[in-house]
Amino acid sequence: MNSLSSGRLARVLDNLHRGAEAADRDYMSEVKADIEASGTTLEQVIAEKLAEERADYRTIYRDRADNFLAVSRAYGCFLYSIARACKATRIVEFGTSMGISTIYLAAALRDNGGGRLIGTELEPTKVARARANLDTAGLADLVDIREGDALDTLQDVGGDVQLLLIDGAFALYLPVLKLVEPRLKPGAVVLGENAFDPGYLDYVRNPANGYLSQPLPVDEGRGNEFTVRTA
Numbered sequence: 001m002n003s004l005s006s007g008r009l010a011r012v013l014d015n016l017h018r019g020a021e022a023a024d025r026d027y028m029s030e031v032k033a034d035i036e037a038s039g040t041t042l043e044q045v046i047a048e049k050l051a052e053e054r055a056d057y058r059t060i061y062r063d064r065a066d067n068f069l070a071v072s073r074a075y076g077c078f079l080y081s082i083a084r085a086c087k088a089t090r091i092v093e094f095g096t097s098m099g100i101s102t103i104y105l106a107a108a109l110r111d112n113g114g115g116r117l118i119g120t121e122l123e124p125t126k127v128a129r130a131r132a133n134l135d136t137a138g139l140a141d142l143v144d145i146r147e148g149d150a151l152d153t154l155q156d157v158g159g160d161v162q163l164l165l166i167d168g169a170f171a172l173y174l175p176v177l178k179l180v181e182p183r184l185k186p187g188a189v190v191l192g193e194n195a196f197d198p199g200y201l202d203y204v205r206n207p208a209n210g211y212l213s214q215p216l217p218v219d220e221g222r223g224n225e226f227t228v229r230t231a
């Protein structure tokens with residue numbers, strides 16, 4: 001059973017990926033042009049972005065309320081596969097946006113026989129759009145999207161988590177991981193999409209912290225970290 005290839009889900013995802021491309025085209029071009037014009041390296045640009053987010057991530061993401069900033073189709077299929085492979089029944093997602101990654105993960109829960117996905121999103125308009133998209137996909141019954149700051153909304157995730165997707169404000173990867181950590185048992189998988197924060201990477205790559213971690217070669221190796229809880 002692979003509901004990703006069912007007509008309904010395939011159509012919903014196709015529409016959403018096309019919508020994401022159209023909505024984010026100008027923003028992505030601006031980012032590329034800024035990097036080229038600044039004459040700096042991608043590492044420097046990321047370090048600046050991290051510093052800006054540390055100062056005020058709420059304003060930054062409020063300004064991006066109309067942007068999807070979504071995972072690629074390839075990464076979405078990877079999310080589905082991992083959630084199936086670890087037979088996830090409880091998934092936590094930091095950074096729901098319009099719900100594209102959520103749909104891939106919730107489809108895996110459905111095909112695993114059921115479960116719960118706890119998602120969280122700062123922007124109220126995105127929460128409404130994500131809920132509507134999950135409804136259209138026929139997956140709303142599996143998902144609890146919590147509106148607000150992950151640092152508050154993920155305080156209680158209700159049970160052990162087999163898969164954690166971290167895809168929100170770059171500066172919060174480590175605090176969010178530490179928040180959910182007590183619910184991650186050996187074998188749980190943590191995926192950092194856009195995991196650029198050196199503090200986060202140092203933490204998950206240090207076996208003394210109870211993780212085994214490595215970069216993933218998807219999407220041209222662009223900041224994707226694959227981590228397994230070992231302790």
Ligand SMILES: C[S@@+](CC[C@H](N)C(=O)[O-])C[C@H]1O[C@@H](n2cnc3c(N)ncnc32)[C@H](O)[C@@H]1O
Nearest residue numbers: 061070071095097100101121122149150168169
């Ligand atoms: C990269 S996008 C997520 C994309 C989504 N996972 C997908 O693939 O469709 C990051 C999202 O995280 C949200 N976000 C940023 N900081 C947050 C926080 N502290 N709490 C909850 N959501 C946050 C942003 O508003 C934004 O929509």
